[in-house]
Amino acid sequence: MVAPADDAPPDNDVLWARSLHYSHSGSPGLIGVSVSVRQGEILALTGPRGSGKTTLLRCLAGSLRPEQGEVWFNSVPVHTMGALARERLRRDRFGWIGPEPHLVPELKVWENAALPLLIAGASHRTAKHTACEWLERLDIAAFARKRPGALTRAEAQRVALARALVNEPAVIFADEPTAPLHRAERALLLRTLTTAARSHEITVLLATHDEQSAAVADRRFALLDGRTAGAAVSAGPAETTEDQAACSLSA
Numbered sequence: 001m002v003a004p005a006d007d008a009p010p011d012n013d014v015l016w017a018r019s020l021h022y023s024h025s026g027s028p029g030l031i032g033v034s035v036s037v038r039q040g041e042i043l044a045l046t047g048p049r050g051s052g053k054t055t056l057l058r059c060l061a062g063s064l065r066p067e068q069g070e071v072w073f074n075s076v077p078v079h080t081m082g083a084l085a086r087e088r089l090r091r092d093r094f095g096w097i098g099p100e101p102h103l104v105p106e107l108k109v110w111e112n113a114a115l116p117l118l119i120a121g122a123s124h125r126t127a128k129h130t131a132c133e134w135l136e137r138l139d140i141a142a143f144a145r146k147r148p149g150a151l152t153r154a155e156a157q158r159v160a161l162a163r164a165l166v167n168e169p170a171v172i173f174a175d176e177p178t179a180p181l182h183r184a185e186r187a188l189l190l191r192t193l194t195t196a197a198r199s200h201e202i203t204v205l206l207a208t209h210d211e212q213s214a215a216v217a218d219r220r221f222a223l224l225d226g227r228t229a230g231a232a233v234s235a236g237p238a239e240t241t242e243d244q245a246a247c248s249l250s251a
């Protein structure tokens with residue numbers, strides 16, 4: 001849904017942004033984009049390469065500060081926060097998964113998954129217990145004591161997903177998370193992400209240029225050359241047996 005120009009942020013929108021402008025060293029990244037996302041919604045941000053999807057995700061997540069416009073998270077203004085407050089918000093309330101897993105090679109799989117909790121100050125025992133629970137839910141518990149170098153790309157991407165979920169964030173920003181994967185692995189990762197999000201009422205913003213990936217979303221929001229190109233409700237995918245076997249998530 002495109003946010004109306006003069007409205008205050010509605011209470012039921014977990015994220016609400018109005019008239020975002022951002023340029024990368026003078027070249028336009030976002031030009032007047034407004035978007036809102038409801039709690040628990042899965043929103044696909046679509047558009048060809050270079051259309052502004054990553055820039056929009058980063059403005060909404062607070063890692064980029066828009067040059068103009070507003071971003072509100074649960075009715076709290078993000079665009080007026082300082083860098084430290086935005087960093088804390090990202091650490092405590094948001095999860096991020098990108099096209100590359102970026103795991104720390106020296107750490108074991110469970111330690112990689114536990115990183116957000118350890119950085120936030122959780123005890124070693126609590127962080128390990130919670131991370132291992134998520135690895136179990138995502139069907140990768142068998143790798144907990146291995147190093148990332150022993151994993152396939154698809155397994156490593158699942159660990160990155162566990163890391164994004166471990167603090168049960170309000171919002172997961174997923175930036176082309178299936179880009180390096182084969183077709184079957186893509187379906188598996190997306191189903192795992194959406195099942196986890198729905199069972200834990202986590203909102204997902206999924207940036208993708210792939211039509212099939214966008215079909216898992218409740219709604220689509222399209223960008224073109226940094227501008228809003230359209231918004232539509234997705235029909236949603238039919239669940240296949242392969243999808244059902246994708247993970248053994250429990251609430």
Ligand SMILES: Nc1ncnc2c1ncn2[C@@H]1O[C@H](COP(=O)(O)OP(=O)(O)OP(=O)(O)O)[C@@H](O)[C@H]1O
Nearest residue numbers: 024025027028029048049050051052053054055056
């Ligand atoms: N760090 C940067 N420096 C300069 N220009 C950038 C930078 N990051 C993005 N851009 C430019 O901003 C525009 C939007 O890029 P963005 O990465 O947000 O698009 P995207 O839709 O996510 O593309 P992709 O699917 O390729 O990641 C593009 O023209 C891109 O070249």
